[in-house]
Amino acid sequence: MSPKSYRIVVLPGDGIGPDVVAQATRVLDLVSETSTSVKLILESHDFGGCAIDKYGEPLPASTLTACQQADAILLGSVGGPKWGPEAKVRPEQGLLGIRKALGLYANVRPANFASDSLLSYTPLKPEIARGVDMIVIRELIGGLYFGPRQEQGDGDTAYDTMVYSVAEVERITRVAAQIALAANPPLAIHSIDKANCACKFELTVDHYLVDSAAMIIVANPKKLNGVVLTENMFGDILSDETSVIPGSLGLLPSASLAGAPALVSDPSFKPTSGIYEPIHGSAPDIAGKGIANPIGTILSAAMLLRYSLGLEKEAQAVEAAVRKVLDEPSVGGYGIRTADLQGKATTVEVGDKVVEVLKSLL
Numbered sequence: 365m366s367p368k369s370y371r372i373v374v375l376p377g378d379g380i381g382p383d384v385v386a387q388a389t390r391v392l393d394l395v396s397e398t399s400t401s402v403k404l405i406l407e408s409h410d411f412g413g414c415a416i417d418k419y420g421e422p423l424p425a426s427t428l429t430a431c432q433q434a435d436a437i438l439l440g441s442v443g444g445p446k447w448g449p450e451a452k453v454r455p456e457q458g459l460l461g462i463r464k465a466l467g468l469y470a471n472v473r474p475a476n477f478a479s480d481s482l483l484s485y486t487p488l489k490p491e492i493a494r495g496v497d498m499i500v501i502r503e504l505i506g507g508l509y510f511g512p513r514q515e516q517g518d519g520d521t522a523y524d525t526m527v528y529s530v531a532e533v534e535r536i537t538r539v540a541a542q543i544a545l546a547a548n549p550p551l552a553i554h555s556i557d558k559a560n561c562a563c564k565f566e567l568t569v570d571h572y573l574v575d576s577a578a579m580i581i582v583a584n585p586k587k588l589n590g591v592v593l594t595e596n597m598f599g600d601i602l603s604d605e606t607s608v609i610p611g612s613l614g615l616l617p618s619a620s621l622a623g624a625p626a627l628v629s630d631p632s633f634k635p636t637s638g639i640y641e642p643i644h645g646s647a648p649d650i651a652g653k654g655i656a657n658p659i660g661t662i663l664s665a666a667m668l669l670r671y672s673l674g675l676e677k678e679a680q681a682v683e684a685a686v687r688k689v690l691d692e693p694s695v696g697g698y699g700i701r702t703a704d705l706q707g708k709a710t711t712v713e714v715g716d717k718v719v720e721v722l723k724s725l726l
């Protein structure tokens with residue numbers, strides 16, 4: 365039987381985006397070369413600040429069309445000082461625009477990558493960081509980032525509004541419940557600043573206000589183990605905060621989906637398109653230096669293999685390769701970590717090692 369072809373649109377974006385994406389595409393290319401059942405066809409498109417420079421807009425129609433037709437999308441990051449707050453058009457508008465256009469309301473951000481070997485990099489006490497296992501479920505196309513806003517009077521007053529319909533709250537709550545129920549035993553749901561409707565499911569649900577939740581994430585994060593369900597801006601802020609637990613913003617991946625992630629173990633499994641990206645931004649302070657940590661993007665590629673292509677075995681192999689590279693400093697004879705984890709390795713060297721280890725696992 366000829367291999368099944370999947371079309372992956374790659375949006376490297378700005379700043380460190382192209383560097384970290386280049387390492388994740390090496391991983392996808394290796395999966396494609398090794399597999400007898402699938403072939404991944406990767407194609408890059410302009411998106412973000414680099415698209416503004418070329419076409420005057422961050423999300424050109426050709427990029428959007430390619431994304432609409434893709435089986436999955438891998439994204440780096442967009443933005444930077446060149447297109448700052450004073451700019452007429454901003455890269456971030458393209459990011460919000462593509463999420464909205466593709467209806468990707470469910471952003472899944474696992475913050476469960478801490479391991480004993482990473483504990484020395486977290487600023488938290490090891491006993492506080494050890495054993496944290498939470499998944500942030502962030503509503504992605506509503507709330508403050510999309511509500512009406514306006515300047516008033518002579519510009520000395522302005523408003524932004526956080527708007528949610530009951531239907532929007534219910535659908536993201538359903539995703540959180542499905543993720544919680546897919547685990548055995550089911551995970552607890554911690555709803556941050558929402559009165560929700562998970563009572564229809566046999567699940568433990570508790571509620572926190574966002575200010576105290578922000579404190580708990582660093583003071584006693586295990587209290588939030590399970591699914592952390594929250595709205596768009598709170599999820600954006602809290603998920604960056606969760607990266608303190610494994611030790612770096614460069615480590616954490618995400619999937620943005622138009623529903624609950626499908627699981628291959630479910631007999632009704634149906635792959636779904638989505639955007640896969642690290643949770644960090646374009647990191648202008650280290651852009652161009654070749655030292656960005658590519659792990660969050662490589663782990664995003666693993667999520668892509670799992671949720672959009674149904675390649676669970678390959679996804680696990682990528683995750684295992686990353687674990688080996690981070691957790692076993694003896695692999696290759698030196699600790700392969702970038703500067704954010706107090707290492708000396710370049711972005712490419714980390715990619716080299718992940719690819720080398722992955723070859724032995726696929």
Ligand SMILES: NC(=O)C1=CN([C@@H]2O[C@H](COP(=O)(O)OP(=O)(O)OC[C@H]3O[C@@H](n4cnc5c(N)ncnc54)[C@H](O)[C@@H]3O)[C@@H](O)[C@H]2O)C=CC1
Pocket residue numbers: 380384440441442443444445456459613614615641643644645646647648649650655656657658660702704
């Ligand atoms: N999804 C996206 O494309 C996102 C874009 N942005 C945009 O990125 C730009 C920069 O935003 P910042 O507030 O500086 O946040 P940022 O996430 O880009 O960087 C925050 C800090 O984390 C470090 N960092 C981030 N990723 C890293 C990695 N992979 N390896 C090592 N260190 C890493 C940076 O060097 C910086 O010190 C802005 O224009 C912002 O709007 C921000 C977040 C998400």
Ligand SMILES: CC(C)CC(=O)C(=O)O
Pocket residue numbers: 456459460509600643645
């Ligand atoms: C433009 C921002 C909302 C991007 C961001 O920080 C994110 O999605 O995490």
Ligand SMILES: [Mg+2]
Pocket residue numbers: 600601604643
């Ligand atoms: Mg963010």
